[in-house]
Amino acid sequence: MTEILKGLLIGCGFFARNQLHAWTETEGAAIVAVCDRDAQRARRHADEFAIPAWHDTAEVLSSGAFDFVDICTTMETHEELVALAVRHRVPVIVQKPFAPDIETCRRIVTHAATAGVPVMVHENFRFQKIFRRIREILDSGEIGELTFGRLSWRNAIDVYSNQPYLLKTRRFMIMDVGIHMLDLARFLFGNAGGVSCFTQSVKPGLAGEDAATILLRHENQATSIIDVSYASHRFPNPFPQTLGEIEGRQGTIQILEDEVLVVHSRGEQRRERIEADDRGWTAAPWTQIQDSVPRTQQHFIDALRSGSDFETSAEDSLKTYALAEAAYRSAETGRVIDARTLWDTSHAA
Ligand SMILES: NC(=O)c1ccc[n+]([C@@H]2O[C@H](COP(=O)([O-])OP(=O)(O)OC[C@H]3O[C@@H](n4cnc5c(N)ncnc54)[C@H](O)[C@@H]3O)[C@@H](O)[C@H]2O)c1
Structure with a gap:
């Protein structure tokens, strides 16, 4: 090279x-x-x-x-x-x-x-500064073995002006934003198997769903909830922040607006502000997303x-994609789907 x-x-x-x-x-x-x-x-x-x-x-x-x-x-x-x-x-x-x-x-x-x-x-x-910091806290053992998490992306930004193809995308919300949340869930909690999901199409005229609620069972027995929506009216608009919480046997991390983490451990709480880098070419509200691109x-x-x-890697991403695929299959059938059956490359056509 x-x-x-x-x-x-x-x-x-x-x-x-x-x-x-x-x-x-x-x-x-x-x-x-x-x-x-x-x-x-x-x-x-x-x-x-x-x-x-x-x-x-x-x-x-x-x-x-x-x-x-x-x-x-x-x-x-x-x-x-x-x-x-x-x-x-x-x-x-x-x-x-x-x-x-x-x-x-x-x-x-x-x-x-x-x-x-x-x-x-x-x-x-997963390359956003705030999620690298959360990974560090988890690796330090401060909140102990993980038991529960929630990752939430809810806003009503007009995505359709910049990305008009989304109006016609049959698999829309889970593929567009849910896939990021599923990757984050794997990054924070590890691989998951059981997947249960409901989808909704709130904005009239869309080909696909614009909201989804997904429940995951991770291999370490933790459960996580992922809820994504482009049809949630919030003022001020939290776009593009992923909010939520992570619970362990010894503590909790809350992911709050304005890139604030509140870490509860040893009977106390502390706040950390993990601001994305402003790089000159980045601009609100996209800064947090844009800032993660050079690191990726x-x-x-x-x-x-x-x-x-x-x-x-492509191989690792197959495990994330399998969760998205399982979410769609669960929404279609009303059943819990084991995403692990979808990873195996020996099934390839
Ligand atoms: N990671 C993120 O945060 C993030 C954010 C937005 C979009 N995306 C993803 O980025 C991808 C691109 O999205 P976009 O909104 O920029 O799409 P876009 O439609 O605006 O741009 C795609 C471009 O690719 C060109 N193109 C398509 N096929 C081609 C080919 N075979 N050879 C050469 N050029 C070709 C098109 O002419 C078009 O200019 C999507 O998969 C989208 O999901 C990711």
Whole structure:
């Protein structure tokens, strides 16, 4: 690998701007070309971010010019684009949701693993500063063995202006935001098996659900509740904060508004404010989300350089995706679904 890893970013849409800003801050890597099937978009992003080259086809991956590819397109295109990268042996970071269904995720995982090409899913919520701090507190043992948690994302931000495709997405809320919460639940509590879920479609005219309530049973016997909604009227709007609580045998952590943690342990409480970094290109209300992107990308590059595992490798992300898939199956059938039956790559088509 060269000194500075050279990357291609595919998909110059709404979220790519955050990734392009973040790549300018990522040590040991640089985006040397952008690609979008809309040539004007590709050219505009290349100009704005002073990127030397732009392309309107991902076939440019065959050039041998890239050490990695950052795929920032929506999920229907991921299988084809990851397969192209794998064919040319280019390591991948690909946006969530991984793919439209679990069978496609399994095919991607199996295909990349067989070829030995590293693939990471861009799962940035666990890289928010506040969740790294919570992980530290949990690892210190201060609140003891975990027993219960609740992760809550409820707001009424107009997501549809920036991401109009969400109006027509049949699997909407769990795939768009629920998947982040499910990854957080695994990050904090460990793997989960039993999944029970109800979904709701509150805003008229949506193809999919805009609210979901999910109950998880973790392998360590802790239970967690995930509730997500884009139809909750709150003033001021808490977007994009994940709120909730984590209970252990010796204490509790509350995750409150304004990036405040209240830690209850040893009969006392203390407050910690874990503010996201303001990076110049970040802007409210998105700051907390934007700030997590450089840390996600730095993790990808550091792991790629050292040969260590990605926290959210394709294989690991299959376990998160299985929880989302199980949530949909539970909502459809009214049954508790064991997500562990969905991880096994030997089921791949
Ligand atoms: N992690 C987060 O916090 C976060 C936030 C928002 C969006 N996202 C995710 O980011 C992804 C992209 O979302 P978006 O809102 O930016 O989408 P978008 O539709 O605005 O942009 C996608 C771009 O990809 C291009 N494209 C699609 N297929 C292509 C192909 N085969 N080759 C080249 N270009 C292609 C399109 O022309 C478009 O410009 C989604 O999966 C979304 O869920 C993540």
